[in-house]
Amino acid sequence: MSVDPLPGSGLGAAWLGSSVVDLSLTVAEELPCSWPGHMPYQQKTFNYFVDDFSDEAVLRSHCGHYQTRWLLMDEHTGTHVDAPAHFVPSPTSGLEGADEAGAITADRIPLDQLVGPAAVIDVTALVGTAVADGHSPMIEIAHVRAFEERYGDLAPGDVVLFRSDWDAMHYRAGGAGAHYAQEAVIHGRGAAWPAPSVETMTYLADRGVRCVGTDGPSMGSSHDGGPVHVSGLSNGLVFVEALANLAALPARGALFVFAPLKIARGSGAPGRALGFVPGT
Structure with a gap:
């Protein structure tokens, strides 16, 4: 049986002999799988x-x-994708900031945008370095360039994954799970996950990246999450948030796949994220 290469992956049919890594959070009532204050x-x-x-x-x-x-x-429960419609109003809405990107709901995201070679950028050193309590430390362009100097330039079709190991540290049942997002977002205290700046997201878009993921609960910072969402989602990107187990992927060489529920008119959709690691 012949297998056609996956579009844009650069790995061809090699994924057939790869190990499959589960990059998804477990969803359960006792786990902090919902955004604080949401359903x-x-x-x-x-x-x-x-x-x-x-x-x-x-x-x-x-x-x-x-x-x-x-x-x-909620549509944004557990490991999920943010569609552009999450932060960009529909072009027919008449609202401020309305744009064609706002017509892209969860069911309209091209599936090939959610599949591609993974570029796993290690930002674990940023955890706990924020300038203020309850704030996210920022992932800047310099962090991305340092990755490129070591592993090669990012290219169109690459899926950039920010690895902070936040899930391994804080995705816990019961009261301990409050440190995953609630403490920083609701109470403005404690450490928060690293998050990219607007400038970093613009840099990724200019590189031709169309999908960016994070193992934090949001691509946005705990203290001001809106701007990076607007910047990225209005410029043709989609975000996969609340990933898990990114430490199991190499910096380069794995194939990333995210399969969201096909929710009509959805601002986002939960789903299953997978990594395919050749030769393991």
């Missing part, structure tokens, strides 16, 4: 195998001998 994630059993009543829960068998659950979730 909290909920998962409830609608139908269970049999009626099962206890002091802790009531499970009903409405429909037969099987189990199914329903979900309540």
Whole structure:
């Protein structure tokens, strides 16, 4: 059986012999998978195998001998993509900042924009270096250029992934999970994840990068997240946020794939992120 190379990947069919790395957060009610202040994630059993009543829960068998659950979730829950429509108003809206990019909703993002060679930029040294409590340390152009000097220039089709290991440090169940986003965003205290500046995002766009990912909860900073979203999303980029396990990828050589739910009119969509690492 012949396999056509993936468009823009530069890796051809080599991914068939690669190890698959899960780059997605687990979504659960006890984990900080929702943006602070937004709709909290909920998962409830609608139908269970049999009626099962206890002091802790009531499970009903409405429909037969099987189990199914329903979900309540924000579009930006867990590992997810930001469509341009998240921060750019539709061109027909008449709103300030309206642009053609605002017509690109989650279901209209070209799938080949979410597939490409991964350029994993290690920014772990920035964690804890912010100038103020509750602020994100900024990823500047100099950090990207340092990567390029070592690993080669970024090229059109590359997927840039900012690795801070924020998920490994703070994506925890219960109260410990407040340090993932809530403490910085809501209370303005503690450390926050590294985030790219507007200038850095412009630099990536000028390099032809169309997809940027982060293992922080947002591409935007904890203290002023709007500008970098507007800058990137209005210039043809999409963001994959709340990634996980980026330490398992090499700086160069892996293939990144993100498969979002096809949500009509969505400002974003959760999905599954994968990394394919050849020869491992």
